[in-house]
Amino acid sequence: MGKELMKGSEVVGASAILAGCNYFFGYPITPQNEIPEFMARELPLNNGVFVQAESETAAINMVYGAASSGRRVMTSSSSPGIALKQEGISYCAGAQLPCVIVSVSRAGPGLGGILTSQADYNQATRGGGNGDYNVPVYAPADLQELSELVQHAFYVADKYRNPVMVLIDGTLAQMMEPVELIKITYPEIDHMQWSVTGRKDRKNNHIISSIYLVADELEQHNHWLSKKYEQIVNLEEKAEIYQCEDAEIVVVAYGTSSRIARTSIDNLREKGVRVGMIRPISLWPFPFSAFENLPCCKYCLSVELSMGQMVSDVILASKFKYPVTHFGRVGGNMFTNSELESEILTRMSEVATND
Amino acid sequence: MTDFLFQKTNGLTDKQTHYCPGCTHGIIHRLVAEVLEDLNVVEETIAIASVGCSVLSYEYFNTDSIQASHGRAPAVATGIKRVFPNQIVFTYQGDGDLASIGLAEIIAAAGRGENITVIFVNNAIYGMTGGQMAPTSLVGQKTSTSPLGRNPLLAGMPLKMCEIMSQIPSVEYVSRVSTHSPLAIRQAKVAIKKAFENQRANRGFSFVEILSSCNIGWGLPPVEALKWIESRMISYYPLGVYKDGKDLE
Numbered sequence: 314m315g316k317e318l319m320k321g322s323e324v325v326g327a328s329a330i331l332a333g334c335n336y337f338f339g340y341p342i343t344p345q346n347e348i349p350e351f352m353a354r355e356l357p358l359n360n361g362v363f364v365q366a367e368s369e370t371a372a373i374n375m376v377y378g379a380a381s382s383g384r385r386v387m388t389s390s391s392s393p394g395i396a397l398k399q400e401g402i403s404y405c406a407g408a409q410l411p412c413v414i415v416s417v418s419r420a421g422p423g424l425g426g427i428l429t430s431q432a433d434y435n436q437a438t439r440g441g442g443n444g445d446y447n448v449p450v451y452a453p454a455d456l457q458e459l460s461e462l463v464q465h466a467f468y469v470a471d472k473y474r475n476p477v478m479v480l481i482d483g484t485l486a487q488m489m490e491p492v493e494l495i496k497i498t499y500p501e502i503d504h505m506q507w508s509v510t511g512r513k514d515r516k517n518n519h520i521i522s523s524i525y526l527v528a529d530e531l532e533q534h535n536h537w538l539s540k541k542y543e544q545i546v547n548l549e550e551k552a553e554i555y556q557c558e559d560a561e562i563v564v565v566a567y568g569t570s571s572r573i574a575r576t577s578i579d580n581l582r583e584k585g586v587r588v589g590m591i592r593p594i595s596l597w598p599f600p601f602s603a604f605e606n607l608p609c610c611k612y613c614l615s616v617e618l619s620m621g622q623m624v625s626d627v628i629l630a631s632k633f634k635y636p637v638t639h640f641g642r643v644g645g646n647m648f649t650n651s652e653l654e655s656e657i658l659t660r661m662s663e664v665a666t667n668d
Numbered sequence: 669m670t671d672f673l674f675q676k677t678n679g680l681t682d683k684q685t686h687y688c689p690g691c692t693h694g695i696i697h698r699l700v701a702e703v704l705e706d707l708n709v710v711e712e713t714i715a716i717a718s719v720g721c722s723v724l725s726y727e728y729f730n731t732d733s734i735q736a737s738h739g740r741a742p743a744v745a746t747g748i749k750r751v752f753p754n755q756i757v758f759t760y761q762g763d764g765d766l767a768s769i770g771l772a773e774i775i776a777a778a779g780r781g782e783n784i785t786v787i788f789v790n791n792a793i794y795g796m797t798g799g800q801m802a803p804t805s806l807v808g809q810k811t812s813t814s815p816l817g818r819n820p821l822l823a824g825m826p827l828k829m830c831e832i833m834s835q836i837p838s839v840e841y842v843s844r845v846s847t848h849s850p851l852a853i854r855q856a857k858v859a860i861k862k863a864f865e866n867q868r869a870n871r872g873f874s875f876v877e878i879l880s881s882c883n884i885g886w887g888l889p890p891v892e893a894l895k896w897i898e899s900r901m902i903s904y905y906p907l908g909v910y911k912d913g914k915d916l917e
Contacts, residue, residue, distance in 0.1 A: 367772055374740035509748065511713060511752065512730075518732050
């Protein structure tokens with residue numbers, strides 16, 4: 314097929330269709346409108362269904378209804394819209410419904426702005442819905458990886474019968490890059506044991522529900538869900554480790570931030586600065602194991618387009634063996650390479666002084 | 669061979685319901701289930717349970733079911749119906765669920781003309797949570813959150829859902845029926861049947877409001893509660909067919 318110049322939002326839609334997603338329910342919100350627009354155009358050509366919902370809440374509940382069939386279903390939104398979807402995501406997790414939610418992060422809080430941001434790290438990894446639940450979150454850094462992770466998200470959702478989120482920001486959604494759309498083959502997962510289809514020849518009714526009124530039954534359900542989450546933590550961590558073998562200062566960055574960081578690391582390496590990067594690809598589960606082999610690390614810098622959210626996970630990952638601080642810009646602004654490089658050099662000199 | 673004069677419909681499971689003695693939810697469940705059996709669609713039906721007294725209705729309908737979050741049943745129904753356009757999908761919702769927290773979803777599903785059936789049980793109160801004022805509570809009606817009686821200056825007049833729904837162009841059928849007498853119950857079944865037949869014939873969105881008693885929430889003995897439907901509710905919520913056929917250009 315070869316490479317094609319595509320926009321991030323279109324890559325999301327095209328990759329979902331490639332993964333066999335025939336159902337999309339969404340609501341307009343900037344900067345992700347090109348995703349529902351793409352689906353409205355393309356899905357009917359593939360015998361699929363696009364519905365423009367009356368609200369974000371309705372969209373995620375349409376997902377809940379359609380996902381009850383066991384078919385692949387997706388919705389997308391941006392920050393305040395994802396906030397509205399959190400109730401439905403909790404219900405999907407409780408009822409164990411596989412589905413994919415694409416979150417295109419913009420600057421907040423509240424209505425905030427429509428420019429790029431990574432201030433939804435906590436929203437994505439902690440969730441805002443009620444109850445004990447988790448949602449795997451994937452954060453690609455380029456459009457090729459976006460295409461792969463959208464497909465992967467559907468597989469992980471099916472595998473664990475759980476919602477999965479793909480978190481990008483306004484920059485990745487709006488930018489264009491050459492992408493080769495390649496269908497990834499995963500093991501087939503059969504949902505016939507639980508999916509709602511109309512009873513037909515079955516003896517027992519299939520019921521999708523998250524209600525357990527008896528304490529012991531709900532406790533058992535909570536333990537079952539937690540067992541799945543443990544499995545996800547053990548098996549689904551993803552990270553890229555870049556130039557960390559001898560790195561004295563390790564930058565931790567995902568998505569758009571990691572692209573800028575990579576250039577800065579290359580620039581500083583040319584000057585002999587021992588700097589590397591851990592790039593979390595799964596944000597939940599957070600790739601703690603990537604931090605286990607940093608023999609020379611004296612300082613960790615969590616670089617995010619937020620006031621510092623992922624930094625809490627980086628502190629946990631550090632096991633307090635080295636200092637961890639945050640660096641970033643917010644409000645829709647991005648840091649430049651020289652801003653980041655001067656921050657890294659300042660921290661390096663602190664480390665040197667302490668030595 | 670035994671000839672049965674009456675038999676429990678196969679549209680219901682054998683599960684004993686949790687409804688209070690005197691409540692008419694049980695009658696409405698039976699009517700819906702009988703219609704599904706009459707139309708021979710029990711095995712191709714997907715029921716959407718809502719939040720409220722009927723939250724556990726998925727245990728009573730002998731069909732595949734999805735339990736929806738509060739007010740969102742029409743959105744959930746939209747999702748599954750769009751996947752299985754040939755299956756029968758219905759929501760079963762109370763007045764708090766449909767006429768308060770779920771107003772956007774019911775109006776929007778009607779606006780799209782979704783080919784689903786909506787069973788709207790109006791008992792003028794929040795039963796499950798202990799008798800709070802509903803959007804359909806009558807003027808002067810005492811509830812736990814309108815202890816002096818519903819004051820229209822503070823809470824407005826009760827919402828008339830059939831009248832609202834019948835103004836929506838893509839809606840096919842709107843009817844209000846009651847459960848206060850054997851005759852009313854037979855008439856209710858006719859409306860419910862029509863609403864499901866419409867869906868089977870792909871005619872579109874059909875809405876049946878059923879006036880129902882909540883003797884516990886109203887603080888009345890069951891027989892008095894049925895009389896209260898007849899004497900108080902029907903004058904504000906007149907029975908009848910409000911719409912039969914879409915307004916299409």
